[in-house]
């Protein structure tokens with residue numbers, strides 16, 4: 001026997017539905033919640049709910065439950081012992097600054113680190129040492145001064161996270177240093193397990 005699929009809800013015009021959750025309200029009543037938005041990620045997500053009175057055979061008209069100024073997403077439903085239904089969700093402001101800085105591809109000459117802070121150990125590998133990786137303490141935020149190739153203009157670049165680590169690694173190369181010169185000891189060197 002093949003059952004026809006049951007459509008619980010359709011997304012609004014120009015929207016797609018994601019991240020459904022469902023809870024039983026007792027006596028065959030079900031409540032479903034889901035996010036509607038223009039795509040998987042985006043600034044205008046909203047959360048809709050829809051009910052069934054007959055164990056999910058048929059479903060009512062969806063209602064918008066949450067539609068704030070930001071992206072309302074990832075709804076979860078729970079029914080407490082006293083019958084109260086909880087709806088939890090995330091709110092994301094996509095206009096805020098990204099956590100990590102990236103400048104894309106760039107070339108620097110005579111690069112010099114002039115400020116370094118937020119020191120932290122992290123795993124590093126290197127094309128010059130293909131079989132090993134190691135834990136190296138690097139600054140999580142750096143200011144680098146350099147000269148632009150061609151024009152000779154002075155360049156100052158502030159960055160953090162992975163890009164800061166990569167810059168320190170590459171500037172070390174210019175001074176003839178490898179990450180192996182920076183590890184705390186043999187205990188911080190590992191055989192590479194994955195080759196890209």
Ligand SMILES: [Zn+2]
Nearest residue numbers: 125126127128
């Ligand atoms: Zn390298």
